[in-house]
Amino acid sequence: MLAAVIYGEARGESYEGKVAVAAVVINRMKSPQFPNTLEEVVYQPGAFTCVSDGQIKLEPGLECYYAAFDAILGNDPTSGCLFYLNPKTATSRWMLKRMKTESVTVIGNHVFTK
16 A cells, blocks of 8 residues: 555655655654554545545556565655645645745655655
């Protein structure tokens, strides 16, 4: 499931960008602000575009599985971020405003924040 999120959300990003998206999912599972299981985090309403648009059902490539394993093993290029977006395609005003004031790091096309 984590590889499917990576594929749906970060297809076309660098390997580091894929690991970063996976790390956000894992960070959410560890945070008291979010549910604590992978399925609950991924399917939380409005949490991930790939769930809303059905891309979660696409078959992930091998690199997405490697990125998922890396994140599971503790690789977190975001340093604990809980949110990300692509400012070129994002439509959430709340997230766009948050990213302008609280961005932590940029990896590829994604901006990550805590």
